[in-house]
Amino acid sequence: xxxxxxxxxxxQVQDASPAxxxxxxFSRARRDLAQALEQHALxxxxxxxxxxxxxxxxxxxxxxxxxxxxxxxxxxxxxRNLQRIYEYMxxxxxxxxxxxxxxxxxxxxxxxxxxxxxxxxxxxADAPPEGAASGSxxxxxxxxx
Numbered sequence: 001x002x003x004x005x006x007x008x009x010x011x012q013v014q015d016a017s018p019a020x021x022x023x024x025x026f027s028r029a030r031r032d033l034a035q036a037l038e039q040h041a042l043x044x045x046x047x048x049x050x051x052x053x054x055x056x057x058x059x060x061x062x063x064x065x066x067x068x069x070x071x072x073x074x075x076x077x078x079x080r081n082l083q084r085i086y087e088y089m090x091x092x093x094x095x096x097x098x099x100x101x102x103x104x105x106x107x108x109x110x111x112x113x114x115x116x117x118x119x120x121x122x123x124x125a126d127a128p129p130e131g132a133a134s135g136s137x138x139x140x141x142x143x144x145x
Contacts, residue, residue, distance in 0.1 A: 012024070018069075022066065022069060022119060023116070025062050025065060025066055026066070026119060028059075029058075029062040029066075030109060032059040032062070033055065033056065033109040033112070034109060036051075036052040036055040036059075037102055049100070053097055056093055056096055057097070059093060059108070060090055060093045063086050063090055063093065063108075064086075066082075067087070070082055070083055085111065088111075089112070092105075093105065096108070
């Protein structure tokens, strides 16, 4: 069953547009942090602490990838502000690990939720118009693939 799920996720990632990949990254980072916090593992037994730390580190790696996906050259002030937010998130996740501070992880989870919601709004705004053929379409003078 795990292999089937792994194959499904791999296929989903391979078929995803760059915009959908960002959505998937937000989803996974949120899931990782929620699982780490659900376990109360930052102050729990050693094994659950290790699992919580693994999940937080994975969320941290995703935040790094989100930061790398920014187009700082053309993205202007928005991209620069997002970069600062991602740097702050990484700082807080490091704190969550080093100080065993679940409040830091909760704060990052809330920030990710807010950014993910905003990204969802962007995806909806960029969705192909109803009746448009799959593939490329034009929106606001821009060819969207």
